[in-house]
Every structure is written in structure tokens, then in C-alpha cells.
Amino acid sequence: MPVPTAAAHLSREQIDALGAELDALRQRTEASLGERDRNYLEQVVRAQRGLEFAGRALLFAGFLPPAWVGGTSALALSKILDNMEIGHNVMHGQYDFLQDPAFQGTTFEWDTSCPADQWRHSHNYRHHTFTNVIGEDRDLGYGVLRIDAGKPWKPKDLGNPIYAALLASFFQYGVMLHDLEVERIVKGKVKWSDTEDLRRAMARKLGSQTLKDYVLWPLLTGPSAPFTLAANATANLARNLWSFTIIFCGHFPDGVATFTREEAADESRGGWYLRQLLGSANIDGGPLLHLMSGNLSFQIEHHLFPDIPAHRYPELAVEVREICERYGLPYNTGGLVQQFGSVVSKIVRFALPWSTGATPPAPAPDPTKAWTELDLADRAEALTGRAAA
Known part of the structure; x- marks a missing residue:
């Protein structure tokens, strides 16, 4: 496995030691899971349901501007919590240890147009x-x-900013179509007939979501139906734009590394961890930002530990950052405006044929903090033995 450029100063032994440290951190966290995590999830679910109830109730008087604004805002917050902090995290299996059928990662369904089973394939398996x-x-x-x-650049890439704006606005539908791999169908790499099962599942979920949001809920509010329909569309748009922003800030700011198939081939456990560290970015912020992002503001920790309850990421981040400092590895983090500005800049830059994608080099390891290969090898052996015990 070739060592990525940003980690060129690390030997194979050091990468293995990195993996052992992160494995030990995972195991310590898993051993501490329990009622604290159950209580957190139940609190978030109660908040999400309360917001949805309040939003629906206010929209019965949606013809009044204050009621419409309040109802739409509550509904948007409810949808964001459902998708980001509950649905996404539950479907990663973060709460499987509870053995609660309502929060089983393999069967959970969420309030969006993408069928959960397809998301579990395209995201949980393919992306992670x-x-x-x-x-x-x-x-x-x-x-x-x-x-x-x-x-490689193609003339169609000039439309990058337009495509990004459309994807952000209709993000739930982009996510729905993701597993269909439309671009492969267009290129003839996949037959349209081979996607029949996928398309049927998409049509069922899309139909149920559309019926619920744009027919049944509006009709239930009687004379306020047109206002409820507009509120549902606005809440979905807000959820789409927010999800796009958080996800893109965690994956595409400057400094995030990409890898060739050769670089990822035959990688060790430590090599996989290293790729997650270098290929993700965090967003600095307070508790409300972290809650409303599903704690994906800690995208680095999420990629390292996707099946650990996400509300644990802030405390894990303290140790992960310290580990990165010791190994001389970059820890990509910044404020929401900074990270999203970087993403927008990259989207525009890569629309142009002469874009190179150059990013700042990784910082050189601090010789006062970096460990020797012998120290790291000894630590890896000790941690592995401790985990086995």
C-alpha cells in the first residue's frame, strides 16, 4: 500500500501503531455505551416529534403569517433532526446495541425520498x-x-456551480437517485432493465413521501391547504440546503485528500484509518450546530467510527486531534463559513479546464512531539495486547 503524500513521513510501523491507538479508542468507547446513549436518543426523538407536532398544529392556522412562519420553521427543524441526528445515525447501526426494534439500523426508515435500504448500500457500504x-x-x-x-475536465463541467445549486435545492432527490448510477446508464455501462428493482423501490418511496407532504397533510388542514403545501415545500427545501451544506463541508473543503485505487489497495487497518483522517473535515461550532448537523460537524470522527453514537464524537475528537498532532497529521477543521466558502471556491475552480486542485501541503511533524518508530511499534504492541485482554 503506497503511503499518501500527506503521511509520507510515516513508516508502515507508525501507520500500524496509529491503527492500534484508534482501535483501542474505539474499544474503550464501545465498552462504555449504555443508558447515557439511550437517554440521549430518546431526548432527541422527543424533541423531533414535539417540533413536528407543533409545526403541524400551527399550520392549521397557516393563513396567518405568524402561524405559517412558526409552523414552517418547526417542521423544517423536525425534518433536519429526523434525517441528520436520528435517521442517518440510526441507519449506521449506532444504536443497535440497544436491541430496540424501533432503532435497528438494518430496518429503520426515514422521512425522505431515498429508500433506506438503498442509502445503506450507497452510503454505509460504498462511501464508508x-x-x-x-x-x-x-x-x-x-x-x-x-x-x-x-x-478529467469535460466541457459540461463549466456548469459545476449550476449543478451544485440544483443538487443543494433538490438534495433529497439527488440522494434518492444516487444508487441508480444514472451516469453509468447514460454511458451504457449499466442496462436500464437491470435497474428495475431499484426504480420500483424509489417510485414507492417517492410516491409515499409526495402523497404525505403535498396531498394528505395539506388536505387535513382544510382551508389552510395551500399554505400547508407551501410550508411543506419550504421545510423540505430548508432541510435539503442544510444537509447539502453540512455534508459538503465535511467532505470537500481544501485540504481534504483523495486517493487512487492503487493507494487504497491492500491497505492495513491503520491505512484505512489514515485514509479516513485525511479524507474528511470538521466544522467548528457550538452544541446547537453539532445537534442540528447530526454531529456530522465531526466528520473526521464519523469516518473513523461510523457505528459509534454520533453524540460521542465531541469527546472522541479531543483524543483524535491529539493523536494527529503526535503523528504529524493534518486535522482539517474550521468554522462553517470558512469551510463552506472553501467548498464553493472548489466547485467554481473545478468548473474550469486549467484547475489543478492544488491544496496546502500537510504540516511537517513536530520533532518535539513525533515519536520514534521503535516507540510507536512498542505502543502498538501494548495497545493490541490490552485490547485482546
């Missing part, structure tokens, strides 16, 4: 296994955007 591997991770541009220099 092949994170940022060019030609394998379809989240790199979602089959629409040129977001990396590893993808």
Missing part, C-alpha cells in the same frame, strides 16, 4: 468503505460535479 477513492466512492461529486483534479 471506499472513502475518497477516485472511481470507487461515488460521493465524490455524486456523479454530477467535478470536485477533484483526478477527474
Whole structure:
């Protein structure tokens, strides 16, 4: 396995030691899971349901501007919590240890147009296994955007900013179509007939979501039906724009690395961890930002530990950052405006044929903090033995 450029100063032994440290951190966290995590999830679910109830109740008087604004806002917050902090995290299996059928990762369904089973394949398996591997991770541009220099420029890429704006506005539908791999169908690599089962599942979920949001709920509010329909559309748009912003800030700011198939081939456990560290970015902020982002503001920790309850990421981040400092590895983090500005800049930059995608080099390891290969090898052996015990 070739060592990525940003980690060129690390030996194979050091990478293995890195993996052992992160494995030990995972195991310590898993051993502490329990009522604290159950209580957190139940609190979030109660908040999400309360917001949805309040929003629906206010929209019965949606013809009054204050009621419409309040109802729409509550509904948008409810949808964001359902998708980001509950649905996404539950479907990663973060709460499987509870053995509660309502929060079983393999059967949970969420309030969006993408069927949960398809999301589990395209996201949980494809993206988290092949994170940022060019030609394998379809989240790199979602089959629409040129977001990396590893993808050859084509004239259609001039529309990058337009495609990004449309994807942000209709994000739930882009996510729904993701597993269909439309670009492969257009290129003749996949037959339309081979996607029949996928399309049927999409049509069922899309039909139920459309019926619920744009027919049944509006009709239930009687004379306020047109206002309720507009409120539902606005809440969905707000959820789409927010989800797009958080996800893109965690994956595509400057400094996030991509990898060739050769770099990811035959990688060790430590090599996989290293790819997650270098291929993700965090967003600095307070508790409300972290809650409303589903704690995906800690995208680095999420890629390292996707099946650990996400509300644990802030405390895990303290140790992960310290580990990165010791190994001389970059820890990509910044405020929401900074990270999103970087993403927008990259989207515009890669629309142009002469874009190179150059990013700042990784910081050199601090010789006062970096450990010797012998120290790291000894630590890896000790940690492995402790985990086995």
C-alpha cells in the first residue's frame, strides 16, 4: 500500500501503531455505551416529534403569517433532526446495541425520498468503505460535479456551480437517485432493465413521501391547504440546503485528500484509518450546530467510527486531534463559513479546464512531539495486547 503524500513521513510501523491507538479508542468507547446513549436518543426523538407536532398544529392556522412562519420553521427543524441526528445515525447501526426494534439500523426508515435500504448500500457500504477513492466512492461529486483534479475536465463541467445549486435545492432527490448510477446508464455501462428493482423501490418511496407532504397533510388542514403545501415545500427545501451544506463541508473543503485505487489497495487497518483522517473535515461550532448537523460537524470522527453514537464524537475528537498532532497529521477543521466558502471556491475552480486542485501541503511533524518508530511499534504492541485482554 503506497503511503499518501500527506503521511509520507510515516513508516508502515507508525501507520500500524496509529491503527492500534484508534482501535483501542474505539474499544474503550464501545465498552462504555449504555443508558447515557439511550437517554440521549430518546431526548432527541422527543424533541423531533414535539417540533413536528407543533409545526403541524400551527399550520392549521397557516393563513396567518405568524402561524405559517412558526409552523414552517418547526417542521423544517423536525425534518433536519429526523434525517441528520436520528435517521442517518440510526441507519449506521449506532444504536443497535440497544436491541430496540424501533432503532435497528438494518430496518429503520426515514422521512425522505431515498429508500433506506438503498442509502445503506450507497452510503454505509460504498462511501464508508471506499472513502475518497477516485472511481470507487461515488460521493465524490455524486456523479454530477467535478470536485477533484483526478477527474478529467469535460466541457459540461463549466456548469459545476449550476449543478451544485440544483443538487443543494433538490438534495433529497439527488440522494434518492444516487444508487441508480444514472451516469453509468447514460454511458451504457449499466442496462436500464437491470435497474428495475431499484426504480420500483424509489417510485414507492417517492410516491409515499409526495402523497404525505403535498396531498394528505395539506388536505387535513382544510382551508389552510395551500399554505400547508407551501410550508411543506419550504421545510423540505430548508432541510435539503442544510444537509447539502453540512455534508459538503465535511467532505470537500481544501485540504481534504483523495486517493487512487492503487493507494487504497491492500491497505492495513491503520491505512484505512489514515485514509479516513485525511479524507474528511470538521466544522467548528457550538452544541446547537453539532445537534442540528447530526454531529456530522465531526466528520473526521464519523469516518473513523461510523457505528459509534454520533453524540460521542465531541469527546472522541479531543483524543483524535491529539493523536494527529503526535503523528504529524493534518486535522482539517474550521468554522462553517470558512469551510463552506472553501467548498464553493472548489466547485467554481473545478468548473474550469486549467484547475489543478492544488491544496496546502500537510504540516511537517513536530520533532518535539513525533515519536520514534521503535516507540510507536512498542505502543502498538501494548495497545493490541490490552485490547485482546
